[in-house]
Amino acid sequence: MSVPTADDEAPVADGGDTLLGSVPDPAGALNTTGRQLLAELVSIPSPSSEEADAVAHLAGFFAEHGREAFVDDAGNLHAPGDDSVLLTSHIDTVPGEIPVRVEDGDSELGVPGPVLWGRGSVDATGPLAAMAVVAVETGASFVGVVGEETDSRGALHLIENREAPETVINGEPSGWDAISLGYRGIVGAEYTSSTPAGHSSRPESNAIDHATAWWERVRAAVADENGDAEPGGFDTITATTESMAGGLTDDGSAVAASMSARFRVPPSATPDSVRALVESCLDEGTLSWGASIPPHVASPRGPLPAALRKGIRAAGGEPTHLHKTGTADSNLYADAWGVPVVTYGPGDADLDHAPDERLPLAAFDRAVSVLTTACEQLID
Known part of the structure; x- marks a missing residue:
């Protein structure tokens, strides 16, 4: 086992004042250390590039419990511990305000008891808070990373500057009784085209026509590649436009078009x-490519998934394995470090980024129990 050091990093000792007074909780459900930390972190807005306040609060939590904490150059929060297992999740959320509150029961989710509403409660502050509590309880290593929702800059910095742990549990919502073994990869593209300006009565295609025609060819090629597989499934390529712009340039000399696209990559x-598939569809215009994340599928065998399954059974559940159609930092850790990596955390992934994002507190408690059992198994 190795324990990372922080010789060149700045320690962080202070967190913010408690935020619980601002969270409506008529039944007094925020009555454990974990639930309190969860509600406090959800109450701190932390969209990508604005994680500093949440980082400081989380650092304060570790300091209060006698654990060293430091922030690296990317803004990640480290609490070094036993590297038999690294617990890591992301601190950032997508933008969007959801009034933070605790409500009793949820008929749509079909659960009784208190439910915490708020941006990040599912993705991924719930897993993050559970892991912080378990790291304190078990001595496991912990890192909260930044930028996962945009460019994974926190995870990329981590793998370039930290020694590999023995195993990794990455925090994302899987449901407290399920383990995510696989995620698709992702690659982004930028298409640009320009044609001389001309009268709209002329028959020649302009840059906007080229862009839309290219995209139709891409969609057809992806459909052919996927064959009879269900669109959007784990074993398919998915092509999605993120933005498109086009029109006369400011000087009126040309028509310009641009398109941003993302492609999910199956195993x-x-x-x-x-x-290569997308470039084969290119006729006019140019393509530039951004950074990519490879797909990853973990084996259900071995000590890591077995430890989580034991934890789920001990908490009263029957474990299941998931393959998810999105992409996570776990893919980067597995590719760079070559160690066992799985993803786990409380919450219904259908509520990721949703305007009604919320987490039953009983599910959060069970996830803490599952992770505690798993870490005790993995730490010698």
Whole structure:
């Protein structure tokens, strides 16, 4: 086992004042250390690039419990411990305000008892808070990373500057009784085209026509590649436009068009093979590619998933394994470090980024119990 050091990092000792007074909790459900930390972190807005306040509060939590904490150059929060297992989740959320409150019961989710509403309660402040509590309880290593919802800059900095742990549990919502073994990869592209300006009565295609025609060819090629598989499934490529712009340039001399697109990469493909497929559709215009994340599928065998399954059974559940169609930092850790990596955390992933994001507190409690049992198994 190795324990990372922080010789060149600045320690962080102070967190903010408690935020619980601002969270409506008529039944007094925020009555454990974990629930309190969860509610406090959800109450601190932390969209990507604005995580500093949440980082400081989380650092204060570790300091209060006698654990060293430091912030690296990317803004990640480290609480070094036993590297038999690294517990890591992301601190940032997507933008959006959801009034933070505790409500009793939820008929839509079909659960009794208190439910915490708020941005990040599911993705991924719930897993993050559970892991922080368990790291304090068990002595496991912990890192809260920044930027996962945008460019994974926190995870990329981590793998470039930290020694590999023995195993990794990455915090994302799987449901307290499920383990996520696989995620698709992702690669992003930027298409640009420009044509001379001309009268709209002329028959020649302009840059906007080229862009839309290219995208139709891409969609057709992706459909052919996927064959009879269900669209959007784990074993398919998914092509999605993120933005598109077009029109006369400011000087009126040309028509310009641009499009930003993302492609999800299944385990049967690679970022390079998807790039080649998309580039084969290019007739006019140019493509530039951003950074990519490869797909990852973990084995259900071995001590890591077995420890989580034991924890789920001990908490009264029957474990299931998931393959998810999105992309997570776990893919980067597995690719760079070559160690066992799985993803786990409380919450219904259907509520990721949703305007009604919320987490039953009983599910959070069970996830803390599951992670505690798992870490005790993994730490010698």
